[in-house]
Amino acid sequence: MGLFRWSQSRSLWMMHFCTGCGAVEMPPTMTSRYDMERFGIIPMATPRQADILLITGYLTVKTLKRVVRSYEQMADPKYVIGFGSCTINGGMYWDSYNTVKQLDLYIPVDLYIAGCMPRPDSIIDAFVKLREMIAKGEANGWKRYRENLEWYRTNQAKVFNVEKWSAIEP
């Protein structure tokens, strides 16, 4: 399985869910100046064909619903990177009435990039770190999600203000 995981970590397709201002850091990361394709990571347009879900900034309740749905459409194994302070503790929206503060209450996050905004260097750094984690088998957020689905569903239902929320019926 070592070879399997090694090859997995060498070919990652990333979907960046551009909310908030984090999206402006992505073009330099993708294009010639920083060139993340050196690490085998290419942007992908649809969640069904992506391995990494990159959440670039704050999430309102309305957006979170779409994020959960996108995340559940991705095929296993899948990895989530929380990008910027907004996904960690709300960032500058720490007391906003309409943004969620801790992303990992709602979907499992494998890696956080701190900063407001993180520079392309730190994004590349996170990708390299994620590659190592995948190769070692530490990036297991998708398994945590499956095993603790009830816990995540409860948290999601709390902000979506419903009795029981299921994004996609099993």
Added chain:
Amino acid sequence: MNGEMEILEKVKKAFGEKAETAPKWERQSEIKVPLELLHPLLGYLRAQGFGHLAMISCVDWIEEGEFELVYHLWSYEKRLHLLVKTRIDRENPTVETIIPIFRIAETYERELHEMFGIDFPGNPNLTPLFLEDWDGSPPMRRDFDTRKYVEEKYGMIDLTKELWKREEPVLEGENGED
């Protein structure tokens, strides 16, 4: 200042003492009217060339128990900005819609309905605009306690403690998939 004084004079003549008019800055004037004169005045101003309703804003005068609605009008011919202000009761905030005068008002009224809880009878589409599944009181009112709501609904992180010691589900056994 000529264009401003001219239109303010006209308003005075048409609506009498109930309309308080005052020039504020260059190219900007305000007209304060009671609620029953709001719709006639807006219709009158539209006929006078103020065809652009830029926005409707709301001020929460909580001490006086009133909301103040401000209709921002702009005239491309006169190059003038008019603020039409009216006060309504805070307990039972209801204003007849102005969609027949300005079609664009539908969205503005929808937003005010969502953020301040003001009712606009006659507006066919007062559904939530930004706040899906909202359960609190309207968030832009001054008596809405934002921090309390956030603490209850989303949970605040205590930054003085280590984040990684927070309670969260942990996989049992070995990591990885082998």
